[in-house]
Amino acid sequence: MSEVVKVDGAMGNFTVTVQQNPRYIDMEKCIACGLCAEKCPKKVPSEFDYGMGNRKAAYILYGQAVPLKYAIDADTCIYFKNGKCKACEKFCPTGAVNFADTAKTVEVNVGAVVLTPGFKPFDPSIFDYYNYQQLPDVVTSLEYERLLSASGPCMGHLVRPSDQTEPKKIAWLQCVGSRGINKCDNGFCSSVCCMYAIKQAIVTKEHTTGDVSQTIFYMDIRSHGKEFEKYYVDAEKKGIRFLRSRPHTFIPGKEGKGVKLEYVDETGNLFTEEFDMMVMSIGLEAPASAKDLAAKLGIELDKYNFAKCSSFDPVQASKDGIYVAGCFQAPKDIPQSVVEASSAAAKASIALAEAKGSLAKTKTYPAEQDVAGQEPKVGVFVCSCGINIAGVVDVKDVAEYAKGLPNVVYVENNMFTCSADTQVLIAEKIKEHGLNRVVIAACTPRTHEPLFKDTLREAGLNEYLVEMANIRNQNSWVHANDPVKATAKAKDQVRMAVAKVSLLTPLEYLSLDVVQQALVIGGGLSGMTAALGLADQGFETVLLEKTERLGGNAWNLNSTWKGEEVVPQVEKMVQKVESHPKITVYKKAELKTCVGSVGNFVSDVSVNGETKVVKYGAAVVCTGGKEYKPTEYLHGQDQRVYTHSEFDALMRKDSAELAKSESVVFIQCVGSREPERPYCSRVCCTHSVESALKLKKLNPNMNIYVLNRDIRTYGVREDLYTEARKQGVIFVRYELEKKPQVSKQGDDLIVEIEDHILHRPLKIKADRLVLASAIIANESKNLVELYKCATNSEGFLTEAHPKLRPVDMSVDGLFLAGLCHYPKPIDEAIAQAQAAVSRAGVILAKSVMPLDSIKSVVTDKCDGCALCVDTCPYFAIKLVSYADEDGREHKRIETDKALCKGCGICMATCPKGGVNVMGFTYNQIKAQIYSALQSA
DSSP, X not given: OEEEEEEEEEXXXXXXXXXXXXXXXXXXXXXXXXXXXXXXXXXEEOXXXXXXXXXXXXXXXXXXXXXXXXXXXTTTOHHHHHXXXXXXXXXXXXXXXXXXXXXXXEEEEESOEEEOOOOEEOOGGGOGGGTTTTOTTEEEHHHHHHHHSTTSTTTTSOOOTTTOOOOSEEEEEEEETSSBOSSSOBOSOOSSHHHHHHHHHHHHGGGSSSOOEEEEEESOOOOOSTXXXXXXXXXXXXXXXXXXXXXXXXXXXXXXXXXXXXXXXXXXXXXXXXXXXXXXXXXXXXXXXXXHHHHHHTOOBOTTSOBOOBTTBTTXXXXXXXXXXXXXXXXXXXXXXXXXXXXXXXXXXXXXXXXXXXXXXXXXXXXXXOOTTOOOOEEEEEEOTTTTTTTTSOXXXXXXXXXXXXXXXXXXXXXXXXXXXXXXXXXXXXXXXXXXXXXXXXXXXXXXXXXXXXXXXXXXXXXXXXXXXXXXIIIITTOTTOHHHHHHHHHHHHHHHHHHHXXXXXXXXXXXXXXXXXXXXXXXXXXXXXXXXXXXXXXXXXXXXSSSSSBGGGGGOOBOTXXXXXXXXXXXXXXXXXXXXXXXXXXXXXXXXXXXXXXXXXXXXEETTEEEEEEESXXXXXXXXXXXXXXXTTTTTXXXXXXXXXXXXXXXXXXXXXXXXXXXXXXXXXXXXXXXXXXXXXXXXXXXXXXXXXXXXXXXXXXXXXXXXXXXXXXXXXXXXXXXXXXXXXXXXXXXXXXXXXXXXXXXXXXXXXOTTTOSEEEEEXXXXXXXXXXXXXXXXXXXXXXXXXBOTTSOXXXXXXXXEEEEESSTTEEEOGGGTSOOOHHHHHHHHHHHHHHHXXXXXXXXXXXXXXXXXXXXXXXXXXXXXXXXXXXXXXXXXXXXXXXXXEEEEEEOTTTOOOOOHHHHHOSSOOEEETTSOHHHXXXXXXXXXXXX
């Protein structure tokens, strides 16, 4: 409810004027109880549900809004319209309603600005032939997303708008508002639509009963992200029909319900088909505020009103100190948006490095009460989670049941237990009722357990005196069709949690000293970016490069897709790295050993045959990738057949000779999207189209053919594809089962393929043949063994979470960037490296790092058998010798607290009870098991 009015100043000293619009609710007093909305008599269409559901004039946009504070819509409120009502004020228990609230202007002094205004969903109503506003069962993809949502107007059970019946036949139409200049002028690809349509089609089966038929009408399927191609192929195997066709006009189905359409398939046959629903996969436009925001900040936009950025500084706006992320830069998916957010944070951190920590405050907590010897006094807080839990589980019945459990002295049901207001409430109840143990019956501990731990500390309790019962992910979400049994299971879960929490004891807080130095492995563009980012923040950085020079694959590239020359930028970056006072570069270097863990790693590094010891607190892995060297299509047998990098070298070396060519053919997906490598290499289509345009510039009369399965020029790269078609580049599509055939007929190089329009054989005499071969990961077996990290089935290093932690590796303290993660263009590789800098900087900025206290500990029953040493997956346990009172030597285990993850494998392996895991002791687990066997 705030907006930027103006921005003055420069990097390091901006003054941002912000207008806070009135919400008519005092945020300090609002506890998000929802009574104002419940009692409000005025219903209005919900913008969050795109008008398919209602909200009240007193409202929150959605159940997990941050901050979770209500507001009053003055445009629809009865009191503001005619001076009557005030029901919300009457029933508000905290007096939070303030009808006299007014707009306020605030000035904020900042050193950097990050712009993330998001995107505007395309409005398809401008296309009259889709009848979007006339046909109720024609919906946009975002409207359909709300129909699928458990918090949406259908509460997760899909029904079509016209008659509220369950649809049995659904179609998706791709590229509505993208890849077209008819009426909408959006020549770009929105990047995400293909994958969200496939996701929606797959998820639909989970929200309907019986068989559902799904059809996706498309031009090109752009599954160019990591693991996306597998998802697409899996969708086909699950029976989702993909039709390469573009239906034009939608007309009403029988009795005005559903939709009827005509389309022509690839054989030229005309079909008429009816569907219960039609979903239009709408594009992502620049936000409506883009022009105004750009004018206020003095930054440049492109022709689509996205922020202008360089490939070599992908989140830097045209004005220093201002950074952009997400769809304001160009349409993109969640992982790339999260990467860019961290990238922008890194850039801002570098810009403000001199002032780092000057405004930081250390959070303090009250002294913890000593609960030793106290009888357990358990408080149980049951979350409704909107309807995510309460829509299935009878949470009030669960709360009432909990009141009768042993040691429980207080129980409460909350709408959203994770909200900031509820945290304050929990802390108050702990003090008011003298609680010394807490059970939270809500969602997964993975999501919010740190929040509840912090609340306990603020209330004066040890943070390990809380237990969570996951009644959402492990209950309401999987038993949505059986509320009675789901409620009974929730009671079981709460009973088990109470049994365990009653036996919990305070745990000692652990920490370790951090080595505030970084290691970067790999000296390509990603590695150099990471090293510079870390060093510019003030951290000593060691950069390892296995070859004799920095720069990696970038030396072999001519230009970015935006036309920026690559080699001059590489030269500048190399010079900057090698002259940086805080960067130590080791060439012809190889990592040999690694011991330690996050915050305190030690490695032996072989540098040109000499061993050096490197200590570091975090590492960024940028080991890169390489071009697949084909054995097909006469590569290596005929000098006229090139890979992309070989052809780029030819263009650099002898473009004049190349201009004499009469015919050049590109073959896409060579070594990609095949059983051996079932992934898209992401950059190949753009590179081929870019090369084709350069050839056309050299010789406009040259015949150029691009043989492809799909053209995947995602985002604004689509402009290259459009321009190539205008320039006369011919695109011929082929299927995996009908690959092009290449042969030598006399001295001629012949490419044969079936024309996808005429369905007749096409024979092309090629002067040059360019193979868009796959990008494969460099060998990483040694690194994986040293760090105990992981790769996917194609050899690319895996991230901790594809959306939430896209640059973190599975091992704490390790981060990744560039081609070792997945094929990507220069701008995305650099953004990912900057994101890794941001994430590593969080660790390195601390001289002391707290550790989780859930660790294994040796007991007096350990006899040194070493079974647990062999089974520990994190190599956290070792055998040590000790002497007893009589001086006799014995062996027992010792745990490295930094390496231990508390997984419990050691405890499960030990036959004698010689090792325990704090927070999950035998007695605590047994108490849960015995409780589970009881009847509610």
